[in-house]
Amino acid sequence: MKLFTIVYDVIVIGGGPAGLMAANIFEQHHINYVLLEKNEKPGKKLLITGGRRCNVTNSYHVNEFIAHLTIPHKNFLYATLSEFGPKEVIDFFKQRGLNLILEDQIKYFPETGKSSSVLDVLLSNINKERLLCRQFVKEVHQTEYGFLIKTNQSTFQTKHVFVATGSNSYPSTGSNGDGLIFAKYLNIASTPFTTAETVVYAKQVSKEYALLQGVSVKNTKVTIKDTKIFYQGDLLFTHFGLSGPVILNLSEFIYDQLLKGNTYLSFGLTDLSEQEVIEIFEKARRDNSQIYKILEDLTTKRLAKVILEKLGISPKNINEVSKKDINAIIDMVLNFTISVDRVEDKEKAYVNRGGILTSELDPSSMESKIVKGIYFIGETVDIHGPIGGFNITIALSTGYRCAKAIISRL
Numbered sequence: 001m002k003l004f005t006i007v008y009d010v011i012v013i014g015g016g017p018a019g020l021m022a023a024n025i026f027e028q029h030h031i032n033y034v035l036l037e038k039n040e041k042p043g044k045k046l047l048i049t050g051g052r053r054c055n056v057t058n059s060y061h062v063n064e065f066i067a068h069l070t071i072p073h074k075n076f077l078y079a080t081l082s083e084f085g086p087k088e089v090i091d092f093f094k095q096r097g098l099n100l101i102l103e104d105q106i107k108y109f110p111e112t113g114k115s116s117s118v119l120d121v122l123l124s125n126i127n128k129e130r131l132l133c134r135q136f137v138k139e140v141h142q143t144e145y146g147f148l149i150k151t152n153q154s155t156f157q158t159k160h161v162f163v164a165t166g167s168n169s170y171p172s173t174g175s176n177g178d179g180l181i182f183a184k185y186l187n188i189a190s191t192p193f194t195t196a197e198t199v200v201y202a203k204q205v206s207k208e209y210a211l212l213q214g215v216s217v218k219n220t221k222v223t224i225k226d227t228k229i230f231y232q233g234d235l236l237f238t239h240f241g242l243s244g245p246v247i248l249n250l251s252e253f254i255y256d257q258l259l260k261g262n263t264y265l266s267f268g269l270t271d272l273s274e275q276e277v278i279e280i281f282e283k284a285r286r287d288n289s290q291i292y293k294i295l296e297d298l299t300t301k302r303l304a305k306v307i308l309e310k311l312g313i314s315p316k317n318i319n320e321v322s323k324k325d326i327n328a329i330i331d332m333v334l335n336f337t338i339s340v341d342r343v344e345d346k347e348k349a350y351v352n353r354g355g356i357l358t359s360e361l362d363p364s365s366m367e368s369k370i371v372k373g374i375y376f377i378g379e380t381v382d383i384h385g386p387i388g389g390f391n392i393t394i395a396l397s398t399g400y401r402c403a404k405a406i407i408s409r410l
């Protein structure tokens with residue numbers, strides 16, 4: 001094993017968006033640093049983001065961005081995002097020749113439609129000699145001059161360490177939770193990674209509602225029954241259960257509820273309000289419309305079929321349907337209920353909840369409060385957001401702020 005006698009000012013562990021952003025700032029300020037990445041190349045996860053198109057950021061102002069986060073300690077990010085938030089992310093890429101294009105009025109993607117363009121920009125100003133790949137960091141020790149870092153190949157010495165190792169989601173990309181192991185060794189507190197932003201499994205869908213596989217419901221409000229927790233967005237019935245943005249965003253809370261016991265999701269099969277649905281049925285009564293046709297217009301062919309079959313009501317004109325049955329139909333349209341069996345594992349989730357506790361970190365620098373000289377950035381920290389470019393923004397933003405903070409101290 002080779003021991004590097006150089007004592008670096010900073011060693012960054014992990015070449016995801018957080019670590020690469022920090023490296024960009026160090027390059028600008030000619031800092032004596034290296035970035036250690038365990039894979040043969042950095043940015044493996046970044047390349048698969050947003051369906052390989054990478055939803056880099058969004059159009060929210062800092063206050064709105066924070067309001068969308070569901071973590072209780074979200075204000076921890078206020079100063080960080082105020083310094084380098086969505087607007088600065090867009091400018092950063094624009095200044096380096098990559099325009100980000102607005103989609104659906106909220107999400108920003110690279111104009112090339114390729115996540116590789118985002119990675120190319122992050123790498124373009126990094127001196128290749130400072131990017132050391134196939135360096136799998138195994139141990140981080142505190143010493144009298146700073147830190148000793150042992151990898152599978154070498155031992156490095158540094159005054160400061162940036163841990164940017166990500167979470168435990170998609171470990172095949174290199175992110176397998178090592179940051180928490182380093183932290184534990186140094187007595188820095190963390191909370192275990194658990195699943196967030198993922199799909200849910202429901203046998204009821206695959207068995208009872210097999211016909212609905214592939215059916216989507218636009219902009220529906222999904223509530224976890226017996227709680228006040230809900231999200232609004234598009235939902236998709238799949239061959240294993242439920243998916244779609246609204247389910248991904250709700251999944252971490254469904255996970256919590258499953259730990260307590262039986263979990264049911266309730267949602268409308270239309271985005272119309274209760275009052276609007278009732279009015280449609282009242283008008284249909286006056287016109288004596290066909291019940292199947294009313295439901296088809298309100299939802300889809302397959303949902304209409306499933307509702308009538310489930311309630312044992314044959315297709316006929318509405319005035320031949322009993323009031324009790326009509327009320328049951330309306331209730332099913334407004335409060336369709338599915339029993340959930342489990343949430344996808346954290347390793348297959350897009351994002352993980354958990355990581356280094358923010359109470360352990362100085363929000364102005366991301367430095368550990370108890371072990372001076374070690375900093376945690378990106379998804380390895382217990383901060384995450386919903387889908388829509390929040391997580392890459394958080395990684396870039398914390399990487400930027402942390403690097404700037406350290407430069408002012410060097």
Ligand SMILES: Cc1cc2nc3c(=O)[nH]c(=O)nc-3n(C[C@H](O)[C@H](O)[C@H](O)COP(=O)(O)OP(=O)(O)OC[C@H]3O[C@@H](n4cnc5c(N)ncnc54)[C@H](O)[C@@H]3O)c2cc1C
Pocket residue numbers: 013014015016017018019036037038039042043044045046048049050051054055056057135136137138164165166167169170173174175176177178179349350351377378379380388389390391392393395
């Ligand atoms: C399929 C998918 C799609 C996604 N789409 C989006 C999206 O469109 N928009 C969005 O905002 N977010 C998206 N995310 C989430 C986003 O990718 C992450 O939040 C983000 O990559 C976190 O960045 P990071 O730098 O903190 O960590 P990571 O990107 O996870 O990078 C960590 C790096 O550290 C390296 N590493 C780990 N341990 C060691 C070690 N011991 N030694 C050396 N190196 C190590 C890893 O190899 C890796 O390169 C998506 C995630 C997935 C899985």
